[in-house]
Amino acid sequence: MAKTVAVIGAGAIGVCTALSLRRDGHDVLLIDRQGPGEGASFGNGSVISEEAVVPIATPGIWTKVPKMLLDPLGPLALRWSYLPKLTPWLLRFLLASRTEKVEEITGHLAALMEGSLAAFDPLLEMAGEPDFIHKTGWACVYETDSGFADDEEYRQLQARHGVRYDVLGPEELRQLEPALAPHLKKGVFYPDVGFALNNFRLVQLFAEAFEKAGGKILREEVRDFEIGPEGPEAVLTDKGRHAFDAVVVAAGAWSRPLAERLGAPTLLDTERGYHMHYPEPGIAPRLPVYSTERAFVATPLEHGLRVAGTVELGGLQAPPNWERAKVLERNVSRIYxxxxxxxxxxxxGFRPSMPDSLPVIGRSPRHPNAFLAFGHGHCGLMLSARTGALLADMVAGRGTPIDMTPYRPDRF
Ligand SMILES: Cc1cc2nc3c(=O)[nH]c(=O)nc-3n(C[C@H](O)[C@H](O)[C@H](O)COP(=O)(O)OP(=O)(O)OC[C@H]3O[C@@H](n4cnc5c(N)ncnc54)[C@H](O)[C@@H]3O)c2cc1C
Structure with a gap:
């Protein structure tokens, strides 16, 4: 039965969810205080990578924490002043890094990732841009043999969960991507990876398709919900009140207070990330390349080379540390x-991140008509179409193709 559904947040997750709900025939209101795709979805690496099944917290991560505290420009950094607020998240993050937990989480991420590239196809058709995602694969490159050897367990973990890859020597690497530096020692090519020609325009294309299909976009800030005896009934914004039958919170890193108000307290925090964008890079790589040792991706977009990465734990309020973006520039110049x-x-930008690297996709434990879709961390673009499809199944009361228990909001 068609419902009136309010979707809060027009990033990659909210827009894909709104479009999938509209395809099902619901009346959908998509509400964002900014334009579609102007949050974290604006500046990501544009990579859609089904191999990204290993969580961020892996065994031994705790040995890196002291270095994080001391090096504000390292690939993983922590703002001291934010430490007291972050502590519950950080403890859960460290608990998630136990060997048996990592194996379990990898299985749950793999279940979500499977088919995440194909999940874009119906949405790209609706947007009239069936070829906007290029399925080229990507290469993870290493500057040292020891760096490559250090990742052996990581690759074995991926392989146990169905990830395909080929190891490349220096010559094969340069054949794959001639602009790469000659000192690179090893590469790993993952075939089941694509990239959007322009991640921001992709979200805008989906938002336009949504409006063309009869969906409504409101530029308003959500402040609260009206909760009646039967549960949530309306969203209250800076401009007014909008009644709904069901609501989806997809407000990225800002979802926490909204989810709490809807009866779903959560450990959501943010992993801040940086990019440098080069409009005239003077090189024309064919596929995204990830520097494993320096933790960034360089992706050839339609409007230049995007170099994105690094993690900074520092909350939503602290100003950017632009030195971190300069480090990205120094690092990319080494491989290109x-x-x-x-x-x-x-x-x-602010990655919406859960400590166990699994997104929240599910119903509020208190209100069955309130749905949550946030916390996709490093994988929010790649999982956006899949999340939208799963959410549409849940709102319709259909069965989902995978068990959604691991992603439930109240798992901690
Ligand atoms: C440097 C970097 C590189 C990355 N690279 C990749 C990559 O290559 N591939 C990949 O898959 N992922 C990548 N990511 C992660 C990805 O960008 C995020 O996971 C994804 O964009 C999250 O999408 P979202 O829709 O949940 O959040 P957002 O895009 O942040 O959207 C949330 C929206 O909610 C709105 N909102 C919030 N609160 C309210 C409110 N109260 N009222 C109204 N509106 C509200 C905001 O305005 C915003 O538009 C990267 C991230 C970073 C930072």
Whole structure:
């Protein structure tokens, strides 16, 4: 039966969810205080990678924490002043890094990732851009043999969960991507990976398709919900009240207070990330390349080279540390020595992150008509179409193709 559904947040997750709900014939209101895709979805690495099944917290991560505290420019950094607020998240993060837990979480991420590229196909059709995602695979590159050897367990974990890859020597690497620096020692090619030609435009294309299909987008800030005797009934914004039968919170890193108000307290926090965007890079790589040792991806978008990555734990309020973006520039110049950096623009965004690297996709434990879809961390673009499809199944009361228990909001 068609319902009136309010979706809060027009990032990749909210827009894909709204479009999937509209395809099912619901009346859908998509509400965001900014334009579609202007949050974390604006500046990501644009990669859609089904191999991303291993969580961020892996065994031994705790040995890296002291270094995080001391090096504000390292690939993983922590703002001291934020430590007291972050402690419950950090403890759960460390608990999630136990060997048996990592194996379990990898299985749950693999279940979500499977088919995440194909999940875009119906949405791209609706947007009239069936070829906007290029399925090229990607290469993870290593500057040292020891760096490659250190990742052996990581690759074995991936392989146990069905990830396909090929190890490349220096010559094969350069054949794959001639612009790469000659000092690179090893690469790993993952075939089941694609990238959107422009991650921001992808969200905008889906938002336009949503409106063309009869969906409504409101530029308003959600402040609260009206909760009646039967449960949540309306969303209250800075401009008014909008009644709904069901509501979906997809407000990215800002979802926590909204979820709490709907009876779903959560450990959501943010892993801040940076990018440098080079409009005229002077090189034309064919596929995304990930520098494993320096923790960034370089993706050839339709409007330049996007270099994105690093993690900074520092909450939603602290100003950006643009030195971190400069480090990205130094690092990318090592793997692409021919890169023209003039005109490069920095950006910082807020990954919505759960301590166990699993998103929240499910119903509020208190209100059956309130749904939550946030916390996708490093994988929010890649999982956006899949999340939208799963959410649409849940709102319709259909069975989902995978067990959704691992992603439930009250799992902690
Ligand atoms: C540097 C970097 C690189 C990344 N690279 C990749 C990558 O290559 N591939 C990948 O899959 N993922 C990547 N990610 C992660 C990805 O960008 C995020 O997981 C994803 O964008 C999250 O989407 P979202 O829709 O949940 O959140 P957002 O895009 O942040 O959208 C949330 C929206 O909610 C709105 N909102 C919040 N509160 C309210 C309110 N009260 N009222 C109204 N509106 C509200 C915001 O305005 C915002 O538009 C990267 C992230 C970063 C930072």
């Amino acid at each position: 020595p021919g890169l023209e950096t003039e005109g490069g623009k920095p950006w910082m």
